[in-house]
Amino acid sequence: MISEFNFFHHWYPLIPIEDIDSNSPTPVTLLGLRLVIWKPRSSTYYQVFLDQCPHRLAPLSEGRIDENSDNLMCSYHGWEFDQNGICTSIPQTENTKILTKNKQQFACVSFPSRQINGLLWVWPDKNSQDLANKTPLPLSPQIDADKGFIWSSYVRDMAYDWQTLVENVADPSHVPYAHHGVQGNRNNGQPIPIEIVKSTPNVIEAKIERALNSTITFEPPCRLEYAIKIGDSNKQVGLVVYCVPVAPGKSRLVGQFPRNFAKSLMKIIPRWWEHLTTRHLVLEGDMILxxxxxxxxxxxQETQSWKTAYQLPTEADRLVIEFRRWFDTYCQGKLPWEQVGINDTHLTINDNRHEVLDRYHQHTQHCSSCRNALNNVKKLQFILLILAIFSLIGCSIMPDEFRQQWGLLLGGFIVIELGIYSWLKWWLEPRFYFVDYIHADKK
Structure with a gap:
């Protein structure tokens, strides 16, 4: 008898650790569970709780980390919880024995968590701590500095489902077309002979033998990894995508991009610039599609199977087919939304491109590099505008003899200041919020 795949008995990365705001609670959703990430200021380890205060179920993500106790305080009635989820203070009572007597009843729901490879991981079942301790995390062998690799990270909430995300990443043949001019060229599209070399309940492995030999590994439910060797050299570049199920029609991509060459270049290019000019464009190339x-x-699928809904005649479709077979066999072709009380999973088309391609809410607010860069861009605009105003005032009140000598130079500074301000205001800043992606415009 085939055992059913349990999505709740696996480790998931929620976010790169460098992107977590340690000064305030951070909300996140996994498998329909609304969670909150936080840590005491005196600790280096983050905790993951259910985003509900046990008192009246208010969201703890709207709370704060108290300066005196270093505990998580609910903003509704001031109940406080330590890093183990134990309630340490109820302002509405002077009877401290009530805390001791009801220790477990008043505690937050806390989930097992780990901090490894620069990511915060969570096990979304509070009742299987022993199993969590025995279960290895789905770590990538390419995220290893001892092997000579260096990598960058990225997180983005996607406007489509987990199964769609897995299927898309498992399909390299779309790259020259959906990502033309960004990561490929539609004129270079060609057959991709994918060979499935292993398929079990716990892993699917495939390989592509061509100019860039690639190994593709899917470790359910979330790790989908490419290891790409460049020619006969020892150079290798990778794509490590963690596909995180969030809610019906929603998923989160946590990506790591390793390579063992051109390391200095990765250190030089600002992380936020890489996100704006590369990572966003890749994902936006097929978001609408x-x-x-x-x-x-x-x-x-209300009347037929994916096997007839899709037409999959080529070797390039083999990994998509294998994933769909795995999903049917071990998951009955569905995610466990009913287990968390989500019964309405019917999807709709969202024609609002500003929502589907919303960079700010899908990424910028979650990414420390982009948040800080956006704040700095706004500050720099303000400084440049003030400088331009004072330069203009100075030029207007300057005595004629000084204006003849310095007026042209000062006027040049004003033009430069306003030019940089305009570039920041009208070109750079909008790219943290929204950029439309029109395939017909990609020549």
Whole structure:
């Protein structure tokens, strides 16, 4: 008998540790569970709680880390919780024995968590701590500095489902077309002979033998990894994507991008610039396509299987087929939304491109590098505007003899200041919020 895959008995990365704001609680959703990430200021380890105060179920993510106790304080009634989830203070009572007597009853729901490879991991079942301790994390062998690798990280909330995200990353043949001019060229599209070399309940492995020999590994439910060797050299570049199920029609991509060459270049390029000019564009190249594709697939699956809804005649489709077979065999073709009380999983097409391609809410607010860069861009605009105003005032009140000598130079400074201000205001700043992606414009 085939055992059913349990999505709640696996480790998931929630976010790169460098992106967590340690000064305030951070909300996040996994498998329909609303969680909160926080840590005492005196600790280096983050905790993951259910985002509900046991008192009246208010969201703890709206709380604060108290300066005196270093505990998580609920902003509704001031109840406080330590890093183990134990309630340490109830302002509405002077009877301290009530805390001791009801220690477990008043405690927050706390989930097992780990901090490894620069990511915060969580085990989304509070009742299986022993199993969590025995279960290895789905770590990438390429995220290893001892092997000579260096990597960058990225997180983005996607406007489509987990299964669509897995299917898309498992399909390299779309790259020259969906990512033309960014990561590929539509004129270079060619057959991709994918060979499935292993398929079990716990892993699917495939390989592509061509100019860039690639090994693709899917370790359910979240790690999907490419290891790409460049020619006959020892150079290797990787793509490590953790596909995180969030809610029906929603997923989160936590990505790591390792390589063992050109290390200085990765250190020189600011992380936020890489996100704006590369990572965003790759994901936005197929965001609209996939958001609508999954709607039509769900609609067709009401009367037929994906096997007839899709037409998959080439070797390039083999990994997609293998994933779909795995999903049908071990998950009955569905995610466990009913287990968390989500019964309505019907999807709709969102024609609002500003929502589907919303960089700010999908990424910027979650990324420390982009948050800080955006704040600095706004500050620099203010400084440049003030300088331009004072330069203009200075030029206007300057005595004629000084104006003849210095006026042209000062006027040049004003033009430069306003030019940089305009570039920041009208070109750079909007890229932290929204950039439309029109395939017809990609020549």
């Amino acid at each position: 996939l958001q609508q594709q999954e709607y039509y697939l769900q609609e067709k």
